[in-house]
Amino acid sequence: MTDEPTKQKLWGGRFTGKTDPLMNDFNESLSYDRRMHNADITGSIAYAKGLQRIGILTPDEETKMIDGLTQVGKEWQEGRFLVQPDDEDIHTANERRLSELIGPLGGKLHTGRSRNDQVATDMRLWLLGEVKVIEESLKALIRVIVERADKEKDILMPGYTHLQRGQPIRWSHLLLSHAFSFNSDLDRLKQLIPRISVLPLGSGALAGNPFCIDRDFLAKELGFDSVAENSLWGVGDRDFIVEVLMWSSLATTHLSRMSEDLIIYSTAEFGFVTLSDAYSTGSSMMPQKKNPDSLELLRGKSGRVFGNMAGFLMTLKGLPSTYNKDLQEDKEALFDVVDTIQASFKIAEGVVATLEVHADKMRQALTMDVLATDLADYLVRKGMPFRETHHISGRAVALAEARQCQINELSLQDYKSLSDKFTEDVVDVFNFEASVERRQAIGGPSRVMVDRQVAVLRSALAQ
Ligand code: ARG
DSSP: OOSSTTTTSTTGGGOOSOOOHHHHHHHOOHHHHGGGHHHHHHHHHHHHHHHHHTTSSOHHHHHHHHHHHHHHHHHHHTTOOOOOTTOOSHHHHHHHHHHHHHGGGGGGTTTTOOHHHHHHHHHHHHHHHHHHHHHHHHHHHHHHHHHHHHHTTTOEEEEEETTEEEEEEEHHHHHHHHHHHHHHHHHHHHHHHHHHOEEOTTOTTTTOOTTOOOHHHHHHHHTOSEEOSOHHHHHHOOHHHHHHHHHHHHHHHHHHHHHHHHHHHTSTTTOSEEOOGGGOBOOSSOTTOOBOHHHHHHHHHHHHHHHHHHHHHHHHTTOOSSOOGGGGGHHHHHHHHHHHHHHHHHHHHHHHHHOEEOHHHHHHTOOGGGGHHHHHHHHHHTTOOHHHHHHHHHHHHHHHHHHTSOGGGSOHHHHHHHOTTOOGGGGGGSOHHHHHHHOOSTTSSSHHHHHHHHHHHHHHHHO
16 A cells, blocks of 8 residues: 555546545446446557657557557457456556556556546447447348338238228338338437547647647548537537437337327237247236236337436536536446337347238228228319218218218218219228229328338438
């Protein structure tokens, strides 16, 4: 033990008193930011190269330093890294270990650098890697939906508004509607990347780098698209994290809405789909139960993700410029969201891939009243204004309701009593397949338009 109580800490020089042990625990971030060990080492290796280029390190020192950093990285990878009580975060832990391995030379690595530009760089670098993983799992989900939709085009079902039967559609059309939400998410995710890929390294603590480090070189080394043009902004900006949290809030909202459809459709009352056992669980009390827990969790996770976003935005609101320790709160929010969304896409993919669809049940749910719009359209084709035909079709529905029959069971006489424009061919209206096939405009549920949607999504996935 030394009589300098905070000697062990990298910043201990100006301190005379000890840190409260509770404060130590409160302050540390290593327990969670250790997952960025790879980004931290990568960033430091690039920085060591940068230091050599401006003469702070000799080529020999540069080599020793890179070897040392590589060694530290290996220790993390192989689970051999020994954390010390005074390791505050991944940055101090790695630097401490580096100096143990290569001696006082290790102390040169932080020349002109601060944990402020270091942590912002690590976060961006780490996130760029994770975004790739998220993108792939999102694409896999879209692909599964599209392939399923392509195979199950023959299945007709009622389309709903207000959860009331509206008009006949293809099951594929419904599936694809969710795929289009996810496809927009894919678009938006790609648009975030250039704003994540901005290099803060070389911003120093706040006022830039006094040794004229070549930041374009650092950006190239680390694969960043651009360099943070303002050092205060470089260390203080966390918008790239907020954007990912917002993006995730919307993407999980889409997962939640698709889940809700499938939860409803999997009830005995609907019976349209059966969830695979692999994604369901039972009840501890009611032996007959098979619950759609996977879908409920997907629905629930969206609240958790949104909560992380709202929480971190509250942390940012009102912060003074540049780095403040509040910013350390970015990590648990982001890590949790990244883990949650990666798992969610995988689960959703599995659920959709293994879902059993009951075409007969969907068909049974198609009652003739969902053709009431088509009945009105029939009269439109005979020259009447839609407002009138809407009214006449409504009266047909009311008449059928009074007779406790379906609209196709009314006689031609009945129809003629509603409008003299009705002729024998009115029976052609009462055909679900024909109704769906009439919807040939772009975006409709006809076969050719469903094929078009499949093609559009396939080409988006191929990009
Ligand atoms: N662990 C800190 C974080 O996550 C690193 C930056 C510390 N900087 C400082 N000036 N204390 O934000």
